[in-house]
Amino acid sequence: MIFEIPARYDEFTLKVTVSTSAPQKMRIVVRDKDLDNTVFTDRYKTINGDSSFFVRLPVTGKTLLLYVYNEENGNLGKGADPTFTVKTVAKEELEKKLDVVDLSNIYVKGFVAFATKFCFNAGWMKSGTYVSDDRRFVIEYLPILTDENGQEVTTPARINILDGIIQVSQRQFIPMTVPNRMAILLHEFSHYYLNDNMDDEIEADLNGLLIYLGLGYPRIEAFEVFTKTFMNAPTEDNMVRFDKIKNFIDNFEKHNFYLYE
Amino acid sequence: MNKEILLLVGVIATVAIVNKLIFAYNSPIHVPDNGSFLNFSGTPDHLMPPSLLNDGDTIIVYERPLNLNTLSFQMNYL
Numbered sequence: 622m623i624f625e626i627p628a629r630y631d632e633f634t635l636k637v638t639v640s641t642s643a644p645q646k647m648r649i650v651v652r653d654k655d656l657d658n659t660v661f662t663d664r665y666k667t668i669n670g671d672s673s674f675f676v677r678l679p680v681t682g683k684t685l686l687l688y689v690y691n692e693e694n695g696n697l698g699k700g701a702d703p704t705f706t707v708k709t710v711a712k713e714e715l716e717k718k719l720d721v722v723d724l725s726n727i728y729v730k731g732f733v734a735f736a737t738k739f740c741f742n743a744g745w746m747k748s749g750t751y752v753s754d755d756r757r758f759v760i761e762y763l764p765i766l767t768d769e770n771g772q773e774v775t776t777p778a779r780i781n782i783l784d785g786i787i788q789v790s791q792r793q794f795i796p797m798t799v800p801n802r803m804a805i806l807l808h809e810f811s812h813y814y815l816n817d818n819m820d821d822e823i824e825a826d827l828n829g830l831l832i833y834l835g836l837g838y839p840r841i842e843a844f845e846v847f848t849k850t851f852m853n854a855p856t857e858d859n860m861v862r863f864d865k866i867k868n869f870i871d872n873f874e875k876h877n878f879y880l881y882e
Numbered sequence: 883m884n885k886e887i888l889l890l891v892g893v894i895a896t897v898a899i900v901n902k903l904i905f906a907y908n909s910p911i912h913v914p915d916n917g918s919f920l921n922f923s924g925t926p927d928h929l930m931p932p933s934l935l936n937d938g939d940t941i942i943v944y945e946r947p948l949n950l951n952t953l954s955f956q957m958n959y960l
Contacts, residue, residue, distance in 0.1 A: 774921070774923075776921035777922055777924045782919070783918050819920070820920065824923055858924055
């Protein structure tokens with residue numbers, strides 16, 4: 622089932638209420654109608670009875686496509702799948718916590734604007750070097766990221782500690798959602814521009830997440846990108862990172878910020 | 883006469899320096915060696931495993947369970 626939703630580049634939360642008469646694994650996908658590989662969320666939930674999906678959309682294009690379907694049966698036309706009904710699709714206000722994002726910091730403000738644009742368009746842009754409007758930030762959008770021997774590495778992005786230039790793997794960014802990409806770029810930005818200890822991964826995770834969550838991006842998309850990345854690099858350090866990230870996100874909504882030690 | 887020549891030399895030198903600065907600013911980005919990078923997936927980075935997605939592979943990620951099923955807990959978050 623596909624719904625067309627006018628978004629007009631606005632920010633909002635999409636509330637989709639689905640009803641089933643038995644447990645069904647329901648998937649929803651929200652994507653841009655006009656741009657290739659521009660997905661805002663792609664998630665599932667097993668629903669028995671009435672339940673709602675809330676999709677936070679701090680950035681959108683002109684028109685969205687919302688796909689709702691039972692994974693077992695695939696995406697059928699309206700009324701063709703008797704296992705579920707979509708009761709309502711509604712726009713609600715996007716809750717943000719901008720008080721935790723220091724937008725008076727010209728670096729934060731400039732990078733958020735640049736990264737938002739980059740992440741929104743990364744699904745169809747050509748590889749190349751992209752420079753922010755204020756010329757402070759550079760992203761090299763490379764087909765793949767390689768080590769010194771030319772072999773592909775698992776990281777989707779990395780930042781140069783000497784000049785702050787960020788390199789991004791096009792192969793890994795294309796299938797990601799827009800929020801996935803944003804979480805990664807804010808992490809890289811934090812290493813160089815916000816961290817007290819530039820090398821510290823956990824400090825960069827939390828500094829980046831604070832901006833990401835404050836801007837109203839979906840929590841589950843942050844979890845998804847960290848989990849998938851860590852699965853490709855299963856180190857002890859990354860296991861610790863995951864626990865701290867989970868703790869931080871859990872506490873964010875309660876304004877009970879996790880203190881970095 | 884000497885004053886004019888000196889002035890001319892001064893102007894040429896200034897233009898050359900400014901050009902040099904602008905050129906340096908717009909020159910192709912220098913790509914340093916990989917040792918200077920911090921990776922999103924942690925450092926040092928892992929090579930992309932070539933057989934990771936082959937059918938029948940068993941991949942143990944962590945000692946405690948942390949596999950794709952972990953993603954299902956995400957639905958607790960907006």
